Amino acid sequence: MIVSIIIFFIIFGVLVISHEGGHFLIAKANGIRVNEFTIGMGPALFKTKKGDTEYSIRLLPFGGACIFDGMDGLEDDKEEESQEYDEHSFRNAKVWSRIATVFAGPFFNFLLAYVLSIIVTAFSTWTFPVVAGLTEDSAAAEAGLAEGDTIISINGESISMGQEVTLISQLNNGEDLTIVYERDGEEYTTVLTPKYDEESGRYYMGVYVGEYGNITGIDILPYAYKNVVFYFKMTWKSLAMLVTGRFSVNDLSGPVGIVKAVDDTYEAVKPYGLPSVVLTMLDLALFLSVNLGVMNLLPIPALDGGRLIFLLIEVVRGKPVPPEKEGYVHLAGMIALMVLMVIVLFNDIGRFIR
Template sequence: MNTVIAFILIFGALVFFHELGHLVLAKRAGILCREFAIGFGPKIFSYRKNETLYTIRLLPVGGYVRMAGEDPENIEVKPGYNIGLLFNKEGKVEKIVLNNKDKYPQARVIEVEKADLERAMMITGYEQGEEENLQRFDVAEKSFFIVDGQEVQIAPYNRQFASKSLSQRTLAIAAGPAMNFVLAFVVLFLLGFIQGAPIDEPMLGKLTADGSAAEAGLQEGDVVQSIDGQEMRSWEDVVEVIRENPETSLAFVVERNGETLEVPVVPEAFDTGESEIGRIGAYNPVEKSFLGSLQYGVTETYTWTKEILLGLGKLVTGQFSIDMLSGPVGIYDMTDRVAQSGVINLLRWAAILSINLGIVNMLPIPALDGGRLLFFAVEAVRGKPIDRHMEGMVHFIGFALLMLLMLVVTWNDIQRFFL
């Protein structure tokens, strides 16, 4: 049960910050954001603030920000429609009642002759019994449809995604993956601040109780001056000598509380699968400082970004099998293992997942943020947008292929862990 909660919280946080990036930059560009959703499927919680409906949905497998104009507006006012009009204090149409008009006796009912609710923001039509008297009604910038008693905000063209400049649209889409890198950095920075950031000094950090260092009598804080007569200038020097000498007695000369001690240590052998290395059960030294934690956050974010990109490169070149990929089931299983090792490791795992989510979303694949950015790049080169229907079809096909890949990966996970 704890793993389920940890998985939902971690994945929910990654999706929340990803979508928050989209939301903030879209709103800053003036785009009407109809919904900010965590999860898919039926709503289990909703809250409206200003123009946006914030929802949590049943299936915690993603999220989205529904921006006006990204999909065709699903409510239209066409010639011949009978609609009710409600006005604001300035005499402009504030609400358009499309059905159940008898519930709004104060509404002026007209038959529509023409309507432009994107650019001109006006409606022309005839009131009942006055077919010879064509009237024009100006629609307020912030106005609403009323459908089945529910209000739906009308999106003028200048509030739609497509109306914004290429740079504004690019920032709104790129902000999602960017927030995943920011989240990873913040988590790693906090970890460095809580547990200390590693420093490259020839000093022993924490020791494992059953390691050969503790059994030999070494202690946390011992400064390693030399090993077998070889001077140690950094932690990397210490690690290198230990790794190269499994099951070999090494003479450690250490400084402890102003005294110099010589301690023989035999590194235990550890099989990595490729070679046998030595280890003594000692962690690297750490220090707790703001600048050290800042550097640790940057370095770790960069290191994991590079590792994930190298893994993707191996996948493309065939050095990495698709059977080695993990979907939700595999991630859940790994989260279970990491959760058992403590909160610190769980937070580090969350940071790695956040970086992975940011990188995957930046891949130039249709239906992902990177695919959309690729279309923006093509638009920048050719000087005009690609046909929306063509782009929509490409994204639809890309989404279908991604779902197929997800099914394959999930089935592999199930076979690997349960069959």
């Protein structure tokens, strides 16, 4: 478990530095003053100041922050009236400079994910969406699929890897699937109706997918991109299921849950040697980086997506929302997120000690 905790802190640190570093670099490029760059939350374990920016590492591994001068607008009315911000404050920067600064955090997470994906794709095997087998009396067999068929698309969604077929199958709720597949150089289309399994309580296509091969040369770049897109779709579809009620808050994981996932993954791949451990952890970091990017773009107050909504409103209106009003909205969002984090933490601990 100690090794897994160390791995978690390394992954966490890289993700946070990437995200907050994106905000920091673009802010600096646009002449916006950064008051503090911090990793973690709570009491400071380490602090140092260089130029206008204080750099700190804090006790609780629950995120980080890049705090800009004049960003929150939570000062009281009297202080607001007397407070002056120069041209290097966040609120006095051009609106598109502020939009770029806020968007940079999630964007750098996606950029990091792509870099990691290049490494993983170059040194791992790729799972091509080729039918490797069918279950007895399966929906896939009834639809005409056979071993050796290559699945090209499902419901108009292009398929490049076997994991995409598995994800669609896992999230299916009995809806028909229009499948385009290739057999002997010819394309065919069929409609597959997944069958419900009482024992597992879910619908199955009844197909095993996976033909393994290596990606080499320049092909690594587009395939690495496809890998990032797959994790993006996985995150987005999971969020959609949370909104529609198919997932609940109890299905969410926080830091403790991630440590448990790291530990389970580490124990599973450890027998295969250090290279397998490294590649698997890089793949996990890739997934978490995409997840962090997507989550921060949600239009929720206090998150980057919520701040972008206010900035886009400013673009449309031609003037900003009053800073104190925006500040209170983000404060309410932060409180709600903290409550959610506490709930998730207790759920994680409950799962961890079972």
